[in-house]
Amino acid sequence: MDLIVNGGKPLSGTIIPSGNKNSALPLVCATLLTDEPVTLHNVPDITDIAKIVAFMTRQGSRIDWDKAAGTMRLDHGAFKNELVNHELPQDMRSTVLLYPALLRRVKKIVIPANATGCSLGVREIDPHLEILAKLGAVIDESEPLVIALPDGFRAARHWGDYMSVTVTENFLMAAALADGESTLINAASEPHVQDLCAALTLMGAQIEGAGTSMLRVRGVKKLNGCTARISSDYHEIVTFLALGAITGGEIRVEKSLPQHFDLITRAFAKLGVTIEHEGTTAIVRRNQSLVIEEPYTTNLLAKIEAAPWPYFSVDLLPLMVALATRARGTVHFWNKVYENGFSWIPELAKFGAHILVSDPHRITLFGSKPLRPAIVDAPYIIRATIALYMVAASIPGRSMVKNADTIRRAHPRFVENLQTLGAEVEWK
Numbered sequence: 001m002d003l004i005v006n007g008g009k010p011l012s013g014t015i016i017p018s019g020n021k022n023s024a025l026p027l028v029c030a031t032l033l034t035d036e037p038v039t040l041h042n043v044p045d046i047t048d049i050a051k052i053v054a055f056m057t058r059q060g061s062r063i064d065w066d067k068a069a070g071t072m073r074l075d076h077g078a079f080k081n082e083l084v085n086h087e088l089p090q091d092m093r094s095t096v097l098l099y100p101a102l103l104r105r106v107k108k109i110v111i112p113a114n115a116t117g118c119s120l121g122v123r124e125i126d127p128h129l130e131i132l133a134k135l136g137a138v139i140d141e142s143e144p145l146v147i148a149l150p151d152g153f154r155a156a157r158h159w160g161d162y163m164s165v166t167v168t169e170n171f172l173m174a175a176a177l178a179d180g181e182s183t184l185i186n187a188a189s190e191p192h193v194q195d196l197c198a199a200l201t202l203m204g205a206q207i208e209g210a211g212t213s214m215l216r217v218r219g220v221k222k223l224n225g226c227t228a229r230i231s232s233d234y235h236e237i238v239t240f241l242a243l244g245a246i247t248g249g250e251i252r253v254e255k256s257l258p259q260h261f262d263l264i265t266r267a268f269a270k271l272g273v274t275i276e277h278e279g280t281t282a283i284v285r286r287n288q289s290l291v292i293e294e295p296y297t298t299n300l301l302a303k304i305e306a307a308p309w310p311y312f313s314v315d316l317l318p319l320m321v322a323l324a325t326r327a328r329g330t331v332h333f334w335n336k337v338y339e340n341g342f343s344w345i346p347e348l349a350k351f352g353a354h355i356l357v358s359d360p361h362r363i364t365l366f367g368s369k370p371l372r373p374a375i376v377d378a379p380y381i382i383r384a385t386i387a388l389y390m391v392a393a394s395i396p397g398r399s400m401v402k403n404a405d406t407i408r409r410a411h412p413r414f415v416e417n418l419q420t421l422g423a424e425v426e427w428k
């Protein structure tokens, strides 16, 4: 579906963000590690979650999802210990998060070729196979790849090549039920990884080091049911603040997470935007200066660089790129993670933005150039699609972001939320 945008109006109002997709997905997958019922609050009504729920339901799980209340009760007591069909959910990275629980339950799984997620980059499967093998899985290198878990998970020490979010989450889930103490060095520490640590702890797991790059897990025999809450989506909080700034409106986002915002606030400041926090409400006031900060060091440009947490998040980078098209000055963006992180820049240029792509990881953006409405194609990258919408929303006239459905993978009621802020936008 396409987004039809009549831009140029300031967006103002108050938003309550939904739950973070990247917290909700590992938490829903972790519930499969126990036969006791688990209740999750603040579950976002998004297509990635719907796909996992459909898979679990086909396997016999009982799942009651009150979408309006955001509450989900999962009971895997009747989950069949053979796969009904061997198709795992498609076109989403989080399918990999089913591996630890499925290995325990069905002992052998075929790895789908397309657990690749969005098109930000090649999404490697090797680090997943490596960690699962360390923890006791056996990889059969036939075509297609098959992983088996003949004797349950066993404890291990592993030092990953890099801080991978889903590899760390798979380590936590497998090690929680391994026989002994496991260690992961070079672990990811994103807020969603911290959420999974907290939820597994409520289920009885013994985890030390949550939020750091070294995790220690003492395996337990069994995990129990619990009630856990999914955190507000910081991607959504940043999206709405950036939308206020780019359109010149005033937006307040409630249930924000100020403890995660130091560097995010700093990135906004580099683009001439002040973000205020009143308790758990984040605020962008109307008519921000949108002047890019100049470093004191000569011959340097303002720079926003994204890398694994606690660096600025790669998933937020497109939102800052969009904002910079309206800011006066020049800024350098560096995506240290994904080799296709800027593949959508030619679409942004269709609005008239001036951007020099230095290499697949780095761009220089010359801001405040005259922009015009355009018809652009969305990439299969959630926040790059939102970034294209943001720019369209800031330009008077009718633009179209084609094939923008990818937004629904992570953001429920996105268009409805925009409309409450006064946006003229609709799905077609």
Ligand SMILES: CC(=O)N[C@H]1[C@@H](OP(=O)(O)OP(=O)(O)OC[C@H]2O[C@@H](n3ccc(=O)[nH]c3=O)[C@H](O)[C@@H]2O)O[C@H](CO)[C@@H](O)[C@@H]1O
Residues within 6 Å of the ligand: 022, 025, 093, 094, 117, 121, 122, 123, 124, 162, 163, 164, 165, 166, 167, 188, 308, 314, 315, 336, 337, 338
């Ligand atoms: C469901 C989920 O939670 N998805 C998120 C998760 O995906 P995911 O867990 O797939 O992302 P990883 O952290 O594994 O990183 C993705 C890719 O980036 C490359 N890489 C990453 C880090 C690094 O230091 N060096 C490096 O080369 C690797 O090729 C890797 O395959 O984390 C990504 C990085 O925050 C986010 O974009 C995704 O939204």
Ligand SMILES: C=C(OP(=O)(O)O)C(=O)O
Residues within 6 Å of the ligand: 021, 022, 092, 093, 094, 116, 117, 118, 119, 120, 315, 381, 382, 383, 410
């Ligand atoms: C990259 C993302 O998701 P996935 O890892 O599922 O592709 C994302 O949420 O931006």
